[in-house]
Amino acid sequence: MSFWLLKSEPASFSIDDLARAPGRRTAWDGVRNYQARNMLRDELKRGDRAFFYHSSCQVPGIAGIVEVVREGYPDATAFDPQDHHFDPDSDSREPRWYTVDVKLVREFERSITLDELRRHGGGRLKDLQLLKRGNRLSVMPVSAKSWKFIVSLAR
DNA sequence: GCCAACGTTGGC
DNA sequence: GCCAACGTTGGC
Numbered sequence: 001m002s003f004w005l006l007k008s009e010p011a012s013f014s015i016d017d018l019a020r021a022p023g024r025r026t027a028w029d030g031v032r033n034y035q036a037r038n039m040l041r042d043e044l045k046r047g048d049r050a051f052f053y054h055s056s057c058q059v060p061g062i063a064g065i066v067e068v069v070r071e072g073y074p075d076a077t078a079f080d081p082q083d084h085h086f087d088p089d090s091d092s093r094e095p096r097w098y099t100v101d102v103k104l105v106r107e108f109e110r111s112i113t114l115d116e117l118r119r120h121g122g123g124r125l126k127d128l129q130l131l132k133r134g135n136r137l138s139v140m141p142v143s144a145k146s147w148k149f150i151v152s153l154a155r
Numbered sequence: 156g157c158c159a160a161c162g163t164t165g166g167c
Numbered sequence: 168g169c170c171a172a173c174g175t176t177g178g179c
Contacts, residue, residue, distance in 0.1 A: 134160045
């Protein structure tokens, strides 16, 4: 099993939105970055776990945990002209963008803030990509060590 | 709203 | 293939 971190802007989709979704489940669609696409398409496997990260908001941080329940498949929002993530250059016969389905496993009572994560950036979370300079990926791997440590912060 | 750090695009 | 211009991300 592998671990990941998925970013979302709570203004567009928050962990509370996921908690209210049918089956507490959603397609993680709208990702339009090739590196992130490759991970969604090829690397996230059923049963993998991911942190749900709230970005571009008042208090950025990890809000909870989700599980991959369906592996990479074409992202239908790319073909929908009404959708905000519509990509006119994509072709349904040769899909460019992919998504996975995730379900909510756990919503932290309080999110683990970016600030708090940074306090461990020189130590236990040295390998956390989220803390690296210039990181902008919305899908990124998390090492088992970092995963365990971050989960321990949530208690 | 600002701006640093990226990624993408397109002319050459 | 280079690189300037432009768009986006995301913390502040």
